Amino acid sequence: TLGAEMLGGLLAGVTSAGVLMALFQSNAGGAWDNAKKMIEEGVTIDGVKYGKGSEPHKAGVVGDTVGDPFKDTSGPSLNILLKLMSVVALVIATMI
Structure with missing residues (x-):
């Protein structure tokens, strides 16, 4: 019967x-x-x-190379991941 509590803990950890x-x-x-x-x-x-x-501009270009994917893809895509995990967890919860 720990399945529901473990699933809740997983969702809480993933969300935070x-x-x-x-x-x-x-x-x-x-x-x-x-x-x-x-x-x-x-x-x-x-x-x-x-x-x-x-030299600071060269360092800024390197930072921008990492920063563009961060702000344009990685950050926003985590929202989709959180929603997907919640929906999958709700489907799995019925099997527990």
């Missing part, structure tokens, strides 16, 4: 971890994208002005 991960990925992806754009416009760090082609 999934929501936090989706929020992180969406926000981090947007921040990395905005950081690259800010550097391209020109930014002063410790009295030195940086722009396109500088």
